[in-house]
Amino acid sequence: MESATESNKWVNTIDSKSPDAIAKAQRIIANNIYCTLSTCSVDGIPWASPVFFAYDDNLNIYWSSAIASNHSQNIYQNNGRLAVAIFNSSVLEGTGEGLYFYGTASELGPERTPQVMQLLLHRTGKQLIRTPEDYLNESPRRIYQFQPQSAWVTGDRLPVGSPNRLVDTKIQINVADLQLAFHNQN
Numbered sequence: 001m002e003s004a005t006e007s008n009k010w011v012n013t014i015d016s017k018s019p020d021a022i023a024k025a026q027r028i029i030a031n032n033i034y035c036t037l038s039t040c041s042v043d044g045i046p047w048a049s050p051v052f053f054a055y056d057d058n059l060n061i062y063w064s065s066a067i068a069s070n071h072s073q074n075i076y077q078n079n080g081r082l083a084v085a086i087f088n089s090s091v092l093e094g095t096g097e098g099l100y101f102y103g104t105a106s107e108l109g110p111e112r113t114p115q116v117m118q119l120l121l122h123r124t125g126k127q128l129i130r131t132p133e134d135y136l137n138e139s140p141r142r143i144y145q146f147q148p149q150s151a152w153v154t155g156d157r158l159p160v161g162s163p164n165r166l167v168d169t170k171i172q173i174n175v176a177d178l179q180l181a182f183h184n185q186n
Helices: 021-033 069-079 113-124 175-185
Strands: 032-039 046-052 063-065 081-087 098-107 139-158 165-171
Touching: 021 081, 021 098, 021 165, 032 063, 032 069, 046 063, 046 069, 046 113, 046 165, 063 069, 063 098, 063 113, 063 175, 069 139, 081 139, 113 139, 139 175, 165 175
Parallel strands: none
Antiparallel strands: 032 046, 032 081, 063 139, 081 098, 098 139, 139 165
């Protein structure tokens, strides 16, 4: 375990089980309804997509998208590898907090589509008239599921050099610890 330094790319692993870091991650995911999906084509061309999302107690993240969209095609063609960032873009510079994930995504199977649709609809806070057929069979849209494998949350800003310049750090947190916190919350 080590504190955030230039040599470890400013990643703090000492606080990986800190209740404050876990609580911060929970707060970020609960208080934001959009995340940014970062995908890459097989040719190495990056693509970032903001999407409305819902999540479950296992920390799976769900969204709906067109099958033909760049990020959906990148998921199909790149073994589902994906990075996700969740943050509030309306705060002042230097005060932002982010939650970062790396993991895999896939198209949701038809047997789970109705259940996950309810998560998404509940998260909107609106009454929308949609059915599972809107995401199955011949529909051009699907629901996707992301399963995190690694997680980080924004850490302290550290002064570096002379004159001191602030550098953002991240705290690496264990996905299983974060999942347990969500299970205990409900």
